[in-house]
Amino acid sequence: MTTTCFSRPAFKSRVVPVIVLTDPSHAVPLAHALLEGGIDVMEITLRSDAALASIEAVAKAVPEMHLGAGTVTRVNEVQRVIDAGCTFALSPGCTDALVEAVKAAKLPFIPGVMTPGEVMHRREQGFSLMKLFPASQAGGMGMLKAMGAPIPDVSFCPTGGVSPENLKDFLRLPNVAMAGGSWLTPADALKAGDWAQITKLAREATALATA
Numbered sequence: 001m002t003t004t005c006f007s008r009p010a011f012k013s014r015v016v017p018v019i020v021l022t023d024p025s026h027a028v029p030l031a032h033a034l035l036e037g038g039i040d041v042m043e044i045t046l047r048s049d050a051a052l053a054s055i056e057a058v059a060k061a062v063p064e065m066h067l068g069a070g071t072v073t074r075v076n077e078v079q080r081v082i083d084a085g086c087t088f089a090l091s092p093g094c095t096d097a098l099v100e101a102v103k104a105a106k107l108p109f110i111p112g113v114m115t116p117g118e119v120m121h122r123r124e125q126g127f128s129l130m131k132l133f134p135a136s137q138a139g140g141m142g143m144l145k146a147m148g149a150p151i152p153d154v155s156f157c158p159t160g161g162v163s164p165e166n167l168k169d170f171l172r173l174p175n176v177a178m179a180g181g182s183w184l185t186p187a188d189a190l191k192a193g194d195w196a197q198i199t200k201l202a203r204e205a206t207a208l209a210t211a
């Protein structure tokens, strides 16, 4: 990944765990648990104070993990996530200022979108892979199918309401490159350090995604 607007990420997994960590010491065992379950990508969201330290820990200890920063919503967060060791970032929505910042920093970026107008705006800026958020509320699979007709050259990472029950159906759509969700890293499993449970969830998701 060397350009900001990338369409083919380097990671293999088509499932992107969206992670909220409250304790940085959980980050490295979590990364190993996900890898064990076949998932080589993490979206560590900036939704907690522990996020940057968690990113730093994984970047240092688990270099084979593709490390994305999630919930990047402000320009001043771009350099911070790069300094912490992220190799790409995602946002739930997007602004032109954020696009300028990621381009200046050459940080591969998956901008959040929810409407056809937003998709066209980001496409004009060079993006062809975008995060549909919140996917279910935006219309889910029906919305993705409808957007695929007039805008077939954009692919998506739907996030928000994706689950083991609908993952396969989302991934079957021709304009869905990957799908994200929080179900792989439940807060209680993280709190209890139940890495086996996370590996199990990751294995199940990997099986669904590769079936």
Ligand SMILES: O=C(O)C(=O)C[C@H](O)[C@H](O)COP(=O)(O)O
Residues within 6 Å of the ligand: 018, 045, 047, 070, 071, 072, 091, 092, 133, 159, 160, 161, 162, 180, 181, 182, 183
């Ligand atoms: O924080 C962000 O940047 C987000 O994109 C929000 C998360 O992706 C969703 O909260 C995940 O949705 P669920 O999988 O339905 O829990």
